[in-house]
Amino acid sequence: DTEVTQTPKHLVMGMTNKKSLKCEQHMGHRAMYWYKQKAKKPPELMFVYSYEKLSINESVPSRFSPECPNSSLLNLHLHALQPEDSALYLCASSQAGQGVHEQYFGPGTRLTVT
Amino acid sequence: GQQLNQSPQSMFIQEGEDVSMNCTSSSIFNTWLWYKQDPGEGPVLLIALYKAGELTSNGRLTAQFGITRKDSFLNISASIPSDVGIYFCAGQLKGGSEKLVFGKGTKLTVNP
Numbered sequence: 111d112t113e114v115t116q117t118p119k120h121l122v123m124g125m126t127n128k129k130s131l132k133c134e135q136h137m138g139h140r141a142m143y144w145y146k147q148k149a150k151k152p153p154e155l156m157f158v159y160s161y162e163k164l165s166i167n168e169s170v171p172s173r174f175s176p177e178c179p180n181s182s183l184l185n186l187h188l189h190a191l192q193p194e195d196s197a198l199y200l201c202a203s204s205q206a207g208q209g210v211h212e213q214y215f216g217p218g219t220r221l222t223v224t
Numbered sequence: 225g226q227q228l229n230q231s232p233q234s235m236f237i238q239e240g241e242d243v244s245m246n247c248t249s250s251s252i253f254n255t256w257l258w259y260k261q262d263p264g265e266g267p268v269l270l271i272a273l274y275k276a277g278e279l280t281s282n283g284r285l286t287a288q289f290g291i292t293r294k295d296s297f298l299n300i301s302a303s304i305p306s307d308v309g310i311y312f313c314a315g316q317l318k319g320g321s322e323k324l325v326f327g328k329g330t331k332l333t334v335n336p
Contacts, residue, residue, distance in 0.1 A: 114266075141322045152312055152326035153267065166323060200266050204322060211322055212257060213314075215266035 113137075114216035116201050122222045125191060131219045133184040133201030140206035142184040143213065144176055147198040153215075159184060160206045191223045230313050230327030237303055238335050245330040246297040247313035255316035256289050256296040257324070262309045270311075271298070293318070303334050 114135045123129050133142065141160045145153035158166035159178040173195075175187040184201055198218045204211040230247045237243060247256070255274055259267035271282050273289035273296060280287055286299045296315075300307055313327040 116266075143322070150329075150331075152314075152329055155323060158322055160322065198264070202266075206322065211255070211316070212269055212272045213322075213324060214269060215259075218264070218266045220264065 114201055114203055114214050116199075116216035116219050118219060119217070120220045120222075122224060123188065123191065124224055125193070127191075128187070128189045130188065131186040131199055131201075131221075133186075133203075133216055134182055135203040135214070135216075136182055137203060137214070138181075139203035139214075140181055141204045141211065142178060143202040143204075144174075144184070144186050145200040145202065145215075147200055147218070153200055157186075188221075191221075193223050196221055196223045228313060228315060228325050228327040230330055232330055233328070234331040234333070236333045236335065239303060239305060241303055243300040243303055243307070243332060244297060245311060245313075246295060247315070247327045248295040249315065249325075250294065251315075251325075252293045252318040253296075253315035253325075254293075254318050256287070257314045257316075258285075258287050258296070258298045259312045259314060260309045261312065261329075267312060300332075303332075305334050305336055308332055308334050 117132045144156040147153045156170045157176040162178045177185040200218045201216040202213040204213040228247045258270045261267040271287040276293045278289040284301045310329045314324040
């Protein structure tokens with residue numbers, strides 16, 4: 111099973127709202143990722159968690175706050191977003207540590223900020 | 225930052241034709257991954273390559289890890305309408321962490 115699930119599928123939020131995106135995997139992967147993808151562009155890395163610890167933050171604005179409650183779950187908390195943050199948010203997972211690792215993506219959350 | 229040059233940017237072909245796309249870089253990669261993405265969905269892993277010179281097939285798809293470790297190609301044989309989508313190459317840099325470098329994608333359109 112190479113399934114990564116994400117909820118919700120679609121989210122519309124105002125600039126003053128607080129919302130969260132959720133991601134789950136049961137492949138025993140210890141690395142989990144958040145990507146942002148704009149239309150007709152490749153995924154853009156935001157955060158990497160390795161063994162439940164934040165290992166990479168690609169200089170993402172603080173209005174995006176990641177959380178990794180356990181090895182299977184990854185959240186992305188959203189607060190005071192801007193319209194330009196509207197995008198497809200993708201979660202991925204892989205084996206962790208040095209070496210080659212295949213990343214498996216979830217279906218994404220389509221976020222619209224109004 | 226590191227860049228992957230993926231070409232062509234788009235392709236328009238007839239059903240039944242073969243397709244070839246490639247990615248090149250000035251950097252050495254440990255891993256090459258090829259993904260397909262349908263509109264509004266997440267990328268789906270098609271093929272993973274781990275060794276220079278490696279040639280791997282997955283049904284009608286064949287991909288190769290370049291011998292210099294700086295390039296990779298993906299071939300699709302006898303294309304069908306459901307092959308439509310955007311194909312991304314992604315590489316893991318030599319000595320790098322879990323971070324992947326993505327190409328800009330090849331948009332494939334298949335005319336029935």
